[in-house]
Amino acid sequence: xxxxxxxxxxxxxxxxxxxxxxxxxxxxxxxxxxxxxxxxxxxxxxxxxxxxxxxxxxxxxxxxxxxxxxxxxxxxxxxxxxxxxxxxxxxxxxxxxxxxxxxxxxxxxxxxxxxxxxxxxxxxxxxxxxxxxxxxxxxxxxxxxxxxxxxxxxxxxxxxxxxxxxxxxxxxxxxxxxxxxxxxxxxxxxxxxxxxxxxxxxxxxxxxxxxxxxxxxxxxxxxxxxxxxxxxxxxxxxxxxxxxxxxxxxxxxxxxxxxxxxxxxxxxxxxxxxxxxxxxxxxxxxxxxxxxxxxxxxxxxxxxxxxxxxxxxxxxxxxxxxxxxxxxxxxxxxxxxxxxxxxxxxxxxxxxxxxxxxxxxxxxxxxxxxxxxxxxxxxxxxxxxxxxxxxxxxxxxxxxxxxxxxxxxxxxxxxxxxxxxxxxxxxxxxxxxxxxxxxxxxxxxxxxxxxxxxxxxxxxxxxxxxxxxxxxxxxxxxxxxxxxxxxxxxxxxxxxxxxxxxxxxxxxxxxxxxxxxxxxxxxxxxxxxxxxxxxxxxxxxxxxxxxxxxxxxxxxxxxxxxxxxxxxxxxxxxxxxxxxxxxxxxxxxxxxxxxxxxxxxxxxxxxxxxxxxxxxxxxxxxxxxxxxxxxxxxxxxxxxxxxxxxxxxxxxxxxxxxxxxxxxxxxxxxxxxxxxxxxxxxxxxxxxxxxxxxxxxxxxxxxxxxxxxxxxxxxxxxxxxxxxxxxx
Numbered sequence: 001x002x003x004x005x006x007x008x009x010x011x012x013x014x015x016x017x018x019x020x021x022x023x024x025x026x027x028x029x030x031x032x033x034x035x036x037x038x039x040x041x042x043x044x045x046x047x048x049x050x051x052x053x054x055x056x057x058x059x060x061x062x063x064x065x066x067x068x069x070x071x072x073x074x075x076x077x078x079x080x081x082x083x084x085x086x087x088x089x090x091x092x093x094x095x096x097x098x099x100x101x102x103x104x105x106x107x108x109x110x111x112x113x114x115x116x117x118x119x120x121x122x123x124x125x126x127x128x129x130x131x132x133x134x135x136x137x138x139x140x141x142x143x144x145x146x147x148x149x150x151x152x153x154x155x156x157x158x159x160x161x162x163x164x165x166x167x168x169x170x171x172x173x174x175x176x177x178x179x180x181x182x183x184x185x186x187x188x189x190x191x192x193x194x195x196x197x198x199x200x201x202x203x204x205x206x207x208x209x210x211x212x213x214x215x216x217x218x219x220x221x222x223x224x225x226x227x228x229x230x231x232x233x234x235x236x237x238x239x240x241x242x243x244x245x246x247x248x249x250x251x252x253x254x255x256x257x258x259x260x261x262x263x264x265x266x267x268x269x270x271x272x273x274x275x276x277x278x279x280x281x282x283x284x285x286x287x288x289x290x291x292x293x294x295x296x297x298x299x300x301x302x303x304x305x306x307x308x309x310x311x312x313x314x315x316x317x318x319x320x321x322x323x324x325x326x327x328x329x330x331x332x333x334x335x336x337x338x339x340x341x342x343x344x345x346x347x348x349x350x351x352x353x354x355x356x357x358x359x360x361x362x363x364x365x366x367x368x369x370x371x372x373x374x375x376x377x378x379x380x381x382x383x384x385x386x387x388x389x390x391x392x393x394x395x396x397x398x399x400x401x402x403x404x405x406x407x408x409x410x411x412x413x414x415x416x417x418x419x420x421x422x423x424x425x426x427x428x429x430x431x432x433x434x435x436x437x438x439x440x441x442x443x444x445x446x447x448x449x450x451x452x453x454x455x456x457x458x459x460x461x462x463x464x465x466x467x468x469x470x471x472x473x474x475x476x477x478x479x480x481x482x483x484x485x486x487x488x489x490x491x492x493x494x495x496x497x498x499x500x501x502x503x504x505x506x507x508x509x510x511x512x513x514x515x516x517x518x519x520x521x522x523x524x525x526x527x528x529x530x531x532x533x534x535x536x537x538x539x540x541x542x543x544x545x546x547x548x549x550x551x552x553x554x555x556x557x558x559x560x561x562x563x564x565x566x567x568x569x570x571x572x573x574x575x576x577x578x579x580x581x582x583x584x585x586x587x588x589x590x591x592x593x594x595x596x597x598x599x600x601x602x603x604x605x606x607x608x609x610x611x612x613x614x615x616x617x618x619x620x621x622x623x624x625x626x627x628x629x630x631x632x633x634x635x636x637x638x639x640x641x642x643x644x645x646x647x648x649x650x651x652x653x654x655x656x657x658x659x660x661x662x663x664x665x666x667x668x669x670x671x672x673x674x675x676x677x678x679x680x681x682x683x684x685x686x687x688x689x690x691x692x693x694x695x696x697x698x699x700x701x702x703x704x705x706x707x708x709x710x711x712x713x714x715x716x717x718x719x720x721x722x723x724x725x726x727x728x
Contacts, residue, residue, distance in 0.1 A: 031056075032105060036496040038442045039075040039107040043084060047094035050105045053114060061102040061139035067172050067179075068141075069101035072118060072133040074109045075442040076290040076342040078349055079149045080132045086152045087161045093152055096162070100169040101136075108133070109339060109446060110494050113505055113554045117190065117563055122146040124189055136168055141562050142183035190563040200604045201611050201625050203245075209615035209622055210242050210251060216616075221283045222258035228288070229279040231262060231295060233302035234574050238619035240305050241626045241659050252309065259306055262299075263318045266397035269353065270376060271429050274325030275299050277343075285383065285399055289343035289350040289439075293330060294573045296322050297452035304460045308657035319460055326453065327472055329441075335475030336445035336483070336495065337453045345439045352436050354384055354395035355429070363432055368425050374411075375422060377401040444496040447484050448507040450476055452573070454515030458522040462654045470522050477519055480512060481531055489538055503558055506551045506567075506576035509539040513583045524641065524665040526674040529590065533678065536587060539580065540599065549606035550577050568607045574620030577603055582624035589634050589662045591679050600628060626660065631698050633661040633716055636685050638705075639692030640669045645707075646692040652709035653694075658716060 033044040035052055043050055051057035061068050071088075073080035087093040097103055108115035108131065115133070122129040125146040136145035145168060154160035171179060213235065216224040223229045236255045243251035262268060265284025267276050275295050276287035300322040307315035330338045345352040357380050361369045376398035377383060384395050400407070404422075408415040454473045461470035484492045484500050491504030491512065516532035519525070542555040550566045553576065567575045581603040588596035604611075604625060611618050611625070635653065639646030646665075653663060667673045668687045676683040687693045688705050694712040696703045703715050 036444070036494070036499055036501065037075075037107040037110045038440075038444060038496070039073060039077075039080075039109075040105050042075060043088060043105050046084065046088045047091050047098075048088050048103050049094075049098045050103050053104055053106050053111060057102055057104050058139055058141070064102065066100065066102050066139075067144075067168065068135075068137050068139060069097060069103045070106065070118065070133075070135040070137060070143075071103070072106045072108050072115050072135070073131045074107055074340070075440065076292075076340040077131045078288065078290070078343050079130075081344060083132050083149050083151075087150065090152055093161045093165070096165040100165050100172075102139075109442075110444065110502055112507070113558070113561065116553060116565060116567065117561055118143065118146070120190065120565070121186060122148070125186065138180065138183050142180075142187045144179050144183040144186065187562050190565075199608060200601060200628075201608050201622075203629055205611050205615050206242055206245070206622055206626060206629075208612075209238065209619060210246075210248070212614075212616035213239065213254070214250065217254050218282060219257075222254075222261035223279075223282075223284070227280060227282050229282060229284065230572070231267075231275065231278065231299055232570075232619075233295075233298040234570055234620045234623075235616070236302045237305055237659075238622050238626075240302075240309055240657065241623055244309070244657065244659065245626060255302075255306060256310070256312075259303060259315060259318070260403070263303075263314070264400035264403065266399040268318075268399075269325070270398040270400070271353070271426055271433055272325060272329075273321040274329075275322065285397060286385075287350075287397070289353060291325075291341040292572070293326070293337055293339050293446075293449045294452055296326050296330070297449070297456040298573070300326075300456040301459055304456070304463050305657055305659070308463050308655065316464060320464070323457065323460065323469060323472075331472070331476075332443070332445060332479075334479050334483070335472075336479040337450050337476060338441055338443045339446055339449060340442040342439040342441075345437045350384065350397075352433065352439055354382075354393070354397065356382065356395050360429075363428060364425060368421075368428075371421070372398075372425050372429075375400065375404075375407055375418075444494055445479075445484075446508075447480055447491055447493055447495075447504055448511040448573075450480050451508070451511030451513070451515040454480075454512070455518040458515065458518035461522040462518075465651055465654070470519075473515070473519050474523065474525075477516060477528065477531075489534055490542075491535070491538070503555060505555070505558075506539070506543050506553050506580065507573070509535050509543070510551075510576040510579040510583060511573075513539070513587075514579050517583065517586055521663050524667075524675075526678065529675075529678060532583075533587060533591070536583065536596075544599075545606070549602035551580055551603075566606075568610050568621060569617055570620045575618075577607065578618065578621035578624060581621060582627060585624060585627050585632075586662050589632065590664060592681055597628075600624065604628065623659070631660065633658070634664065634697040634702075635661055635712075635716065636664045636666050636682060636695040636697070637692060638666040638668055638685050638687045638695065640687075641665060641667055642669070643692060649692045649694060649709050649712065652713060653716075656713065656717070661716070 027045050027047065029044045030046065030050045032040040032050050032052060035041060040052060106114050118135045119129045119133060121135065121143045122133055130148045132149055134147045134150060135143050137143040150164055151158060151160050152162060154163050213224060236258060239251045239255050261284050265279065267279045267284045267287040269276065274291050277290045277292055277295060278288050280286045280288060300319045303315045303319040332338060343349045357378060360372060364372060378396045382392045382394040382396050384397050385392050404419060405415050408418045454476050457469040457473035460466060461473060483495050491508045492500040493502040493504050493508050513532045513535050516528045520528040543551040545552060553565050553567055566577060568577050569575055581600045584596045584600035611621060615622060637646060637649055664675060664682060666675060666682050666685050685695050688707060691707045693705045693707055695705050696712060696715040706712055
């Protein structure tokens with residue numbers, strides 16, 4: 001790929017500049033120069049006459065009688081960069097495209113509604129999908145050709161752009177009837193009949209999911225399947241809940257082996273922290289180097305819950321390392337979180353993260369270099385191979401070859417001393433790495449992904465008793481609620497460069513509500529709960545399917561696309577319906593509103609057939625099912641928030657893994673606490689004998705109040721002895 005540098009604003013576009021990885025060129029910009037998306041701006045100086053998605057493009061296609069070339073990707077997508085350099089920057093390819101098509105560029109992270117539909121088309125037509133996504137469609141948005149990456153010239157059976165474009169143009173001109181018939185058939189396939197409501201899932205679907213995951217588990221390296229290996233933290237979080245419910249130790253073992261192996265591997269950035277996107281091999285060594293905000297959030301939650309379940313400090317440390325990366329590199333000055341960092345720098349994937357033996361020896365003392373080489377699997381010829389030639393490059397991905405405790409034993413060094421020494425070395429190497437060319441950062445701020453990070457920070461703030469994390473989560477929540485919400489209370493999806501845009505979709509509402517609920521339980525700031533309830537009202541009003549149950553991905557008044565879909569499948573992030581179902585259950589228990597729990601039940605019935613058909617692909621929704629099946633707890637702490645006994649009771653409660661619970665603080669230092677406006681029953685729950693008091697309620701019945709934290713935990717854990725056993 002070509003090296004990319006900053007571009008100065010053009011005279012006719014004052015104040016507008018392409019992002020830092022746009023190519024230096026004297027070419028005039030195309031229409032994308034007016035966009036805010038970093039991905040679209042990367043293509044603003046292509047010779048392709050790109051349009052953003054919108055009426056102007058479709059009207060041009062109708063007027064010129066041309067099909068539309070729709071290209072969907074995102075700014076940190078490696079093969080999107082490759083296709084741009086090979087084809088979209090090539091004048092010969094661009095000339096053909098401009099003659100044959102009206103070309104539209106879409107950022108999948110900015111417009112997931114468009115991406116979801118056309119990725120489904122690609123999977124229907126080709127059996128697979130991925131990015132860059134290439135769709136050829138009629139001016140009325142109906143697709144008739146789909147694919148992913150196309151090189152400039154054909155090779156190894158893969159058609160090239162120079163062949164593809166003339167063929168599509170010829171078919172459009174001379175076989176138009178076939179094209180239109182095909183487009184109608186493909187579009188019709190997206191409008192499948194809505195299944196009738198099913199019975200609500202029971203515990204057998206939880207067991208079936210566990211059995212499917214157990215069959216796919218890699219007992220040697222951890223994780224599921226072979227390669228590529230994705231982290232799928234929501235699957236690990238489901239397994240923790242299954243272990244707590246069933247007592248099956250193999251579920252916990254799968255979680256622990258996977259989390260430990262990922263943290264030791266090259267998929268984890270051992271020098272700068274944070275996780276790369278996925279591993280290209282079974283042993284977690286060779287990553288795809290991009291870093292996504294949602295991965296950091298979901299993995300931090302999984303490590304935090306594993307710490308609560310087991311008490312193992314290594315999981316707590318891993319979560320803290322993720323947050324170190326995020327709060328250092330991925331937070332804006334206003335408190336919102338950026339989206340991603342690219343895999344590439346200086347035109348090479350992973351270059352910023354790799355080390356040669358010679359370089360290490362030039363930076364570190366001989367003894368430190370020898371120790372680092374031994375501990376982190378550094379090889380003289382390198383352990384990193386060029387993915388095109390498969391030849392070793394002489395550079396290395398640092399990774400722990402064994403658990404640090406084992407290495408410490410072999411070196412006869414106390415583990416704390418070894419860990420401290422390695423941290424000193426890491427800081428030296430990080431300082432050197434900071435001088436390298438950094439990967440491109442996608443600095444747009446997305447509501448849904450920020451909701452996930454707010455949830456992760458809030459969960460850790462409570463579990464680790466860390467006010468810094470609660471503060472960071474609060475700043476992000478304030479940013480989203482002030483910058484990404486309309487005067488009418490609706491959400492925007494994307495913020496960048498001072499502009500909020502793109503109407504929010506179901507994930508924006510569901511994920512932000514999730515974050516606000518966890519933030520309430522971390523801080524007991526009732527305004528967070530009030531915001532969650534208000535957003536939940538908006539979600540139900542504009543997204544709920546009154547006929548069949550569940551939430552549509554887009555609002556009823558959103559742009560009309562060729563289909564309006566509902567999603568349940570968990571991909572890189574959980575499905576909005578799954579998160580919304582658990583939100584409804586939690587909100588229903590906090591406010592004692594049975595209508596919210598009824599909505600959750602309707603979701604489980606609406607998608608019951610999907611859950612039974614492939615339960616392991618719906619683990620986030622199964623977490624909601626697990627909560628609904630119970631036992632689930634409402635735990636009210638009545639006490640002075642500033643008093644030591646109240647704080648101690650909360651610390652005791654938060655130290656353990658209690659996923660199926662809501663925790664409410666009933667302050668006693670004010671006569672009419674704000675929480676009683678939202679939950680009437682809490683008003684009667686007062687401190688006994690003037691001391692912090694716990695009310696443990698299970699399945700709509702409350703136990704005798706207690707001032708004793710030990711007795712409180714006995715009431716919570718009386719049916720789940722697995723927690724105590726795991727932490728012995």
